[in-house]
Amino acid sequence: MKSLNANTQQNTSAPSIPQIPRMLPLKQVVHYTGLSSTTIYDMLDRRSKRYDPTFPVQVKLSKGRVAWVESEVADWIESKMVDRTH
Template sequence: MKILRLNAVMEMTGLPRSTIYLYMKQQAFPLQVKLGVRSVGWLEEEICSWIEERRCERA
């Protein structure tokens, strides 16, 4: 299991930081995992699943 930092998540999804946090607030995006006092990340598997769901919705 790999943990992605924000820049990697933005690159994978094509979404800006503000949209990622907005979607999380709306419970429409995977939640972050706390890594330390001031650092967070996202599980790569959850981000990949989220992307796949978007791909399936378009079909």
């Protein structure tokens, strides 16, 4: 049996770990976007004059609890920043 030492090469590739999306509660979405909770829900309501089909849709986590995917909110904010230059 061989003993391992500092000069022995080892397989250092780790198994692939799935990326778990970070979920943001409404309070954080309000903070990051600068929008009120009322405006956010209006943007999600197809019947509202404020409806925005590009705004990320919340994920239902449990009865009475929803959250938004952080990367989707970040992408939406980034798209607004890009739009201001056009």
